Amino acid sequence: MKEQTKPAEPVRPTAPTAPGTTLDLLYSETEEELRSAVRSLLADRCDAPGVLARIETGRPHDPDLWRTLAAGIGTAGLLVPEKLGGQGASHREAAVVLEELGRAVAPVPYLTSAVLATEILLGCDPAEAEAGALLRELASGRQICVPAVPLTLAPGAPLPPAVRDSGAGALTGTVTSVADAVAADVLLVLADTGLYAVPAASATVTAQVPLDLTRPLATVGLDAAAGTRLADPATARAAIAGALLSGAGLLASEQLGLAEWCLAETVGYVRGRHQFNRPVGSFQALKHRLAQLWLDVASARAAARAAADALATGAADAPLTVAVAQAYCSGVAVRAAEECVQLHGGIGMTWEHPAHLYLKRAKADSLALGTAGHHRALVADFAELPAP
Incomplete structure (x- = not known):
C-alpha cells in the first residue's frame, strides 16, 4: 500500500494585480508551493497504471484522491472567498492546479465542480442562504456540484433551451453531454424560471460513451425533479x-x-x-x-x-x-x-x-x-x- 501524502497547509492567495498594471506571467512562490503539493499527491496517488486500472472498471473517478485534493490541500475552495469557507485565492492558483491535473490526466471533477459550478454560484447572490451553503459544501470538498450544461457549450454562444419548470420548482427536461454528472452530488440546472440546485439522486443520469475516458459524460434526465431555486433567469x-x-x-x-x-x-x-x-x-x-x-x-x-x-x-x-x-x-x-x-x-x-x-x-x-x-x-x- 502506498504511503498517504501528508495534506499541505491551506493555500493563501497571491496578491491581486491592480487593474491597468503590467501583465504578470511569472509564477509566484505561493503558486510554486501549491504546484509542488499537487504534483506530489498525483505522483503518489494518480500514476498512469492506476488511471488505466480505474478506466477499465468503468468508474474513473477516485473519491479518495478527490477528498485529499479538494479538502486536504484545499484546492476545491481556491475561488471561494474566505468568508464562505474558501481559500480566497484567484484564478492564477486554480490554473496551477489544472496544469498539474492536465499533466496527470487526473480523473477528478475539478474543472466542472471547483471552477464551473463555483463560478456559477458566485455569479448568483452568495449572500443568499441556499447559494452560500452550497458554496461552503463545495469549498470543503464534502460535495461535488456539476452544471447540467453540455461540456461543449462555449462562452459567447447562445445558451441551450432551458429545462421546463412545471410549477413549484418541479423540473422536467433532458440535457446531454454533461461532464462528471456520474460523480455529482448536486446538479445546477438552468430552467425557464431560473437556476436550481437539484440533488443528483433526483435525476436520471445515463452514462454516455466519451472519447476521453477520464472525464465521463452523461445524459441527465429530469422528470418533475424537485429543485431549490438559486437565481432568477437573467441572473x-x-x-x-x-x-x-x-x-x-x-x-x-x-x-x-x-x-x-x-x-x-x-x-x-x-x-x-x-x-x-x-x-x-x-x-x-x-x-x-x-x-x-x-x-x-x-x-x-x-x-x-x-x-x-x-x-x-x-x-x-x-x-x-x-x-x-x-x-x-x-x-x-x-x-x-x-x-x-x-x-x-x-x-x-x-x-x-x-x-x-x-x-x-x-x-x-x-x-x-x-x-x-x-x-x-x-x-x-x-x-x-x-x-x-
Missing part, C-alpha cells in the same frame, strides 16, 4: 456566461500541462531509444520536430498564464485574452499528444502506455467550452476584423 444566464468564460480560460492551463507532459515524455523516450547505434533523438528531423514543439509549448504557457492573470485581475480585455488562449492552446495540446504517440513508435499505440490517454484528453478538450474555430471567431469579433 442565472449571466452567471453561466461568466462561468463559461472562466472555465475556457482555465482549461487552457489544463491543455498546457498536458502538452508539457507529452513533450517531456517524448524527449526522454527518444534520448534512450537507439537505432543504428545512435539515440533516435540525435536524428536531425526529430530534433527539428521537437524544437518546434518546445516553441509551441512555450507560447502556450504564455497564452495560458495571460488568460489566468486576466481572469484573476478582472481585466477589461479578459474575454479577448481567454479567446486567444483557447484558440492557441487547444491546437498545441493536440499536436503535442499526436507527436507523443507517433514518436514513441509501436509502443505509443498500445493500451498499456498512457500516451492514448493524453491524446484522447487533448482531442476532447479541443471541443470542450468552445472549439478553436469558435474562439478565433471571437478574437476576430473583438478585433473588429471582417469575415472573409
Whole structure:
C-alpha cells in the first residue's frame, strides 16, 4: 500500500494585480508551493497504471484522491472567498492546479465542480442562504456540484433551451453531454424560471460513451425533479456566461500541462531509444520536430498564464485574452499528444502506455467550452476584423 501524502497547509492567495498594471506571467512562490503539493499527491496517488486500472472498471473517478485534493490541500475552495469557507485565492492558483491535473490526466471533477459550478454560484447572490451553503459544501470538498450544461457549450454562444419548470420548482427536461454528472452530488440546472440546485439522486443520469475516458459524460434526465431555486433567469444566464468564460480560460492551463507532459515524455523516450547505434533523438528531423514543439509549448504557457492573470485581475480585455488562449492552446495540446504517440513508435499505440490517454484528453478538450474555430471567431469579433 502506498504511503498517504501528508495534506499541505491551506493555500493563501497571491496578491491581486491592480487593474491597468503590467501583465504578470511569472509564477509566484505561493503558486510554486501549491504546484509542488499537487504534483506530489498525483505522483503518489494518480500514476498512469492506476488511471488505466480505474478506466477499465468503468468508474474513473477516485473519491479518495478527490477528498485529499479538494479538502486536504484545499484546492476545491481556491475561488471561494474566505468568508464562505474558501481559500480566497484567484484564478492564477486554480490554473496551477489544472496544469498539474492536465499533466496527470487526473480523473477528478475539478474543472466542472471547483471552477464551473463555483463560478456559477458566485455569479448568483452568495449572500443568499441556499447559494452560500452550497458554496461552503463545495469549498470543503464534502460535495461535488456539476452544471447540467453540455461540456461543449462555449462562452459567447447562445445558451441551450432551458429545462421546463412545471410549477413549484418541479423540473422536467433532458440535457446531454454533461461532464462528471456520474460523480455529482448536486446538479445546477438552468430552467425557464431560473437556476436550481437539484440533488443528483433526483435525476436520471445515463452514462454516455466519451472519447476521453477520464472525464465521463452523461445524459441527465429530469422528470418533475424537485429543485431549490438559486437565481432568477437573467441572473442565472449571466452567471453561466461568466462561468463559461472562466472555465475556457482555465482549461487552457489544463491543455498546457498536458502538452508539457507529452513533450517531456517524448524527449526522454527518444534520448534512450537507439537505432543504428545512435539515440533516435540525435536524428536531425526529430530534433527539428521537437524544437518546434518546445516553441509551441512555450507560447502556450504564455497564452495560458495571460488568460489566468486576466481572469484573476478582472481585466477589461479578459474575454479577448481567454479567446486567444483557447484558440492557441487547444491546437498545441493536440499536436503535442499526436507527436507523443507517433514518436514513441509501436509502443505509443498500445493500451498499456498512457500516451492514448493524453491524446484522447487533448482531442476532447479541443471541443470542450468552445472549439478553436469558435474562439478565433471571437478574437476576430473583438478585433473588429471582417469575415472573409
